[in-house]
Amino acid sequence: MNYKIMIVEDDTSIANLLSDYIEKYGYETIVVKDFEKVLEIFEEENPHLVLLDVNLPRYDGYYWCRKIRNKSLCPIIFISARVGEIEQVMAIESGADDYITKPFYYDVVIAKIKSQLRRSYGNYSLQSQQRTIEVEGLTLYPEVPELRYNDKTVITTKKESILIEILISNYPKSVSRDILLEKLWDDQSFVEENTLNVNVARLRKRLQELDIEEAIKTVRGVGYRLEVTWRND
Structure with missing residues (x-):
């Protein structure tokens, strides 16, 4: 690593x-x-x-x-x-x-x-004792926060971790923008409309670093959905 x-x-x-x-x-x-x-x-x-x-x-x-x-x-x-x-x-x-x-x-x-x-x-890490969330080999360690797939690892921000956790937990269902905004920010009235889009874009970049492409699909008029496009690789 x-x-x-x-x-x-x-x-x-x-x-x-x-x-x-x-x-x-x-x-x-x-x-x-x-x-x-x-x-x-x-x-x-x-x-x-x-x-x-x-x-x-x-x-x-x-x-x-x-x-x-x-x-x-x-x-x-x-x-x-x-x-x-x-x-x-x-x-x-x-x-x-x-x-x-x-x-x-x-x-x-x-x-x-x-x-x-x-x-x-490394060897002294408590990750093995920590909560993990997994879908098709993609594993999230929310408390670190860290994403792993195959032999690759990326560190996420707190917001990115919350976002991918929600998408994994609701897979294969779509998650509305309102729910994502509520989970990510306590006071939505001070959040600009584009802020969620920016965080989704950053999360997509993290997944690309793991060689996972097009995993987050935009559902028009609803929100976002996780698509396991990498499972047949």
Whole structure:
């Protein structure tokens, strides 16, 4: 499995050094450069782990940690020059899994990355004890959240996970737009009409990453339906 690590660090030299060192171990890295779009980049890239600095332009790392945690349970490790106890407590309360103080040894960073990946996706993962939803070999782990098919895995956002769970649970029936909106958002009055379409499009992209094409069918005047188009592959 090719793990993807997202680096959110505004010191370019540190970010690049981290990226180079991490890639030596076979991981893929995404170095964030636009610090006003951290969440957007996270949702687009779906990394398996995030390295996050505290001191960032405009919004600090605690803010972005909470935003990411609302979408995903992927591991988040803070890397910060702030060494105080209160800073580390704030990181954990924001949803972080670990905290590394600067200056740091790169080998320590790698060790902690490996530890978190094992805990979340590897031998120490609790996925085998978690709830799973399956249809024709496509398995959803809602609590991770993660989709698996054959030997491929993709990490989904919280909304994508809820959406595919509803479609799988109702298969082969169609699900109305009103029901999907009700399940995905508590207050539909503040949701734009196109928002559901965008989330469906993103979910289709996740399924394409698993080599599953045209699995979500638009039912005109009703909503959406899951079609198991891959079962004869």
